[in-house]
Amino acid sequence: MDSKTDLYCIGCGAKIQTEDKTAIGYIPQSALDKQLTDDTQDVYCQRCFRLRHYNEIMPVSIADDEFVRLLNEIGDRDALILNVIDIFDFNGSIIPGLHRFVGDNPVIVVGNKEDVLPKGVSRGKVRQWLFEQSHDQGLRPVDTVLVSSKSGRNVDQLMALIDKYRHGKDVYVVGTTNVGKSTLINQIIKQNMAIKDLITTSRFPGTTLDQIEIPFGDGKNLIDTPGIIHEHQMAHLLGPNDLNLIAPQKALKPKVYQLNAAQTLFLAGLARFDYLQGERQGFTVYVDDQLYLHRTKLENADAFYEKHLGELLNPPKAEAIADFPKLVRHEFSIDQKVDIVFGGLGWITVQKPGVIAAYAPENVDVVIRKALI
Structure with a gap:
């Protein structure tokens, strides 16, 4: 809209726009046209309209x-x-x-x-x-x-x-x-x-x-x-369909994987967990049930990831690989029961002492905390 036709929401004062539905002042063009058929220039943005008529707040x-x-x-x-x-x-x-x-x-x-x-x-x-x-x-x-x-x-x-x-x-x-x-x-x-x-x-x-x-x-x-x-959210790296695979909708159920040293666990193509040193132990994984998990040998992990990213290891899907950031390595020496937390995905509980490396996309945090369970 040019300056001659600029409209402002009567509810929140935002400048009306029809391009970006995540930004303030958004209204679909069809809804704007309908509001403008009334004998008034008073218009509501979609967010205020839904609050006024349905008592519903929309994110912006x-x-x-x-x-x-x-x-x-x-x-x-x-x-x-x-x-x-x-x-x-x-x-x-x-x-x-x-x-x-x-x-x-x-x-x-x-x-x-x-x-x-x-x-x-x-x-x-x-x-x-x-x-x-x-x-x-x-x-x-x-x-x-x-x-x-x-x-x-x-x-x-x-x-x-x-x-x-x-x-x-x-x-x-x-x-x-x-x-x-x-x-x-x-x-x-x-x-x-x-x-x-x-x-x-x-x-x-x-x-x-x-x-x-x-x-x-x-x-x-x-x-x-x-x-x-x-920008440091896993959610910003994925499309809506893939988000459904990482955002749990019900209570997480633990999955236990027995790993020897020099074994790797992939969390789809989004994260990676390497067990570098320590005695055989069970690692408890807390992520959405739909997220694909795959265990392999550490020596094969790099090649496996490169070969199967976007296919067996998805999300991300094949068409999104070009824009998906590389995984960054974080190494931890464990001396007590802790959780290794992958931002936006979930966590893996480490029961016994050892050395592990955890990978997540660039700018997505991997942190360690005292075990919650």
């Missing part, structure tokens, strides 16, 4: 510089911050430098996807791990909570924490893309009928370009912010 993302501007604004407000994290990809879903922007505002770290944790995992250990990881990133959360944005599990616990720490303030919900932030807010709306009624019966109250305000009823708001694209 913005560029780094816009996100930094938004975070600076939040730091200047007196507010409670909810930082939504993917517990299967902490490093890939943490907002870089968030601690520098929140100021003195209290932060609750919300770990999403609790419902797909294996049954044997101590939720208390996961919360403690989230707390420790947050501290390592410079955050000082006042509390942590595990939720499932998909099922709504523990959303009542989250609301109780909001009530505990809000003290009459606005609440900002921040997070990277792919962490389930918008789905979580939809669960809050669904489970809190007072909020739902307010949205249904009143014109959407947000007036800023890049956030949606949901009234609490006391003059303050729960404010949904756009997600920032974190």
Whole structure:
């Protein structure tokens, strides 16, 4: 659209555009044409339209510089911050430098996807791990909570924490893309009928370009912010169909592989686990059931990967190999029971001492932690 025909969303103030459905102000061209047939120039972007008519928040993302501007604004407000994290990809879903922007505002770290944790995992250990990881990133959360944005599990616990720490303030919900932030807010709306009624019966109250305000009823708001694209996520390397193979939809079931030293385990074509030194032992793998796992000899691993990537070892699919980054090696010397965590995929539990090498795509994190089980 040129400057003569520029339109702005009456809900959030974003400039209407029909090209990028992940960006602010998006509306399909057909829907825009339909809205413009009315006797008014007032139009809603798709995100605001769905909130107004269906009480549904849609995810939207913005560029780094816009996100930094938004975070600076939040730091200047007196507010409670909810930082939504993917517990299967902490490093890939943490907002870089968030601690520098929140100021003195209290932060609750919300770990999403609790419902797909294996049954044997101590939720208390996961919360403690989230707390420790947050501290390592410079955050000082006042509390942590595990939720499932998909099922709504523990959303009542989250609301109780909001009530505990809000003290009459606005609440900002921040997070990277792919962490389930918008789905979580939809669960809050669904489970809190007072909020739902307010949205249904009143014109959407947000007036800023890049956030949606949901009234609490006391003059303050729960404010949904756009997600920032974190490039160090496995999800950004795969298409939608392949994402279904790595994103678990139900509780992970452990798979045990007995490995001798000098054996390799491939996690499809996305990651690799080499057992370099140590006595024979069982390694427990926690990934989606659909993800293909293959055991082979270490001496054959490089050639096997090169020959079968995109075919037997997929994802990535053959047509995506050209754009798929090389796997980067990370070596660990193990002296206690630990998890080797592949960002966005899952983890492998190492029971006994030994030396291992773990590979993941360039810029995707591989980290070690105390075993959760």
